[in-house]
Structures are given as structure tokens and as C-alpha cells.
Amino acid sequence: METKKPKNVFHEGAITSDFIGNSIYKHQTKINIGAHNIFLGQVRADEIDGKTVSAIEYTAYEDMANQKFHDIREAAFEKFDLTCMHIYHSLGTVKAGEICLFVFVSSPRRKVVFQALEYIVEAIKADVPVFGKEIFEDDSHQWKVNN
């Protein structure tokens, strides 16, 4: 059964392909699932005023953020017929090309996971107090803003 207590969503550093692959593997025992959907947020090497982003350093108001992730999770289970849902977000430095957000939803039916995933990712971007410092190749930085 799903627990009601907020859990820690944060993961130090980048989220690796092995971690993601293993997470998929672990669901193969759950044979009531008919569809998974996955969102992977990846750090983009944006060019801003002639300088290229080489990494993002993530920090968060962790207690509030974990509570918000929990609220999003509860709302998603309420709204959609989900079997499973997992969210992992990086803290610390994640280099361009690496994964910083992994959202994984599973349901008996495909249409549900398409809708649920979009709902969850948009809620994370709007409601969760995570902050991103974009580090340029020359070690200068600027603060990222979601749009």
C-alpha cells in the first residue's frame, strides 16, 4: 500500500541510466500494470549572452519541497487510476546532458499515464521550492527561473 508520510524525493547528484533501468526492472513483478510513462528532465547546455551552461547546481527548501512532492503525489493518486508513482529530483551539481528529474507513473491503462505524467511534471515545476544555479563554463553563474 502507498504510505501517507512524505518521503525524501531528493537524490544527490545526477540520476543515472542504471538507476532508471533498475527502477523499470523492479516493476516487472507487478503484473497488474499495463502501461508505464516516464519523464526525464535533462540539463540543457543553454547559451546565454555568449556563455554556455555547463551544469546546474540544485538546492531546495527540502522539508517544504518533500511535503509538496507528497501533496502532488496524493493529488495524482486521487485524480488518476495509478498503480505506482515515483519521483526523484537531484540536489547538488548535475552536468549538461545528465538527468536531474525522473518521474515514473504506472497504471493498468495507457491513456491514464499520459495525462497523469503531464499533470505531475507541471505541478512539480510550479509548486516545489527547488532552485537552480546555472554554472557557465567560465565558472560565472545565473539563477534559473522556470517558465
Next chain:
Amino acid sequence: MLLTIKYFGLIAEVTQKSEETLEFSGKHISELLTLLYAKYEALKTKDFQVAQNQELVATDALVSGQEIALLPPFAGG
């Protein structure tokens, strides 16, 4: 009352610290902000939201909790 004020991201860069405790004798969040603007003038030009006990509050809200956080724009994902 004694408040713990937490600063994050760009705001922590302005205040040069991630948290502090302050004695506050006013009533509303707006009065607390006036106090903070006097202490950190550069805050006036920055965009942030205020959370009280981990919930976002408006500036006319009453200060009721011990933990206040100044949150710059979110950038998760």
C-alpha cells in the same frame, strides 16, 4: 517573538547566509519584510515569495509561525 528566517538561492546570495534568527515584535509579514529590507537593501529589487511554516503566504498575512522562508523563483525539473 523569535523567528527563524531561511534564505534560498539568489536570496541567500544577497543576505550572505542561509538562515538567521530575528526578534520580531510586529504583526504582519509586510512588517517583517520592512525590517529585512532595512537590513538587506538589495532584497528590494529581488523577486521572491514568502513561506510561513512551509506554506506560501501573502504579505498581509499575520506572522504566526516560527519558520519563515524567502523563496526566489522555483526552478525544479
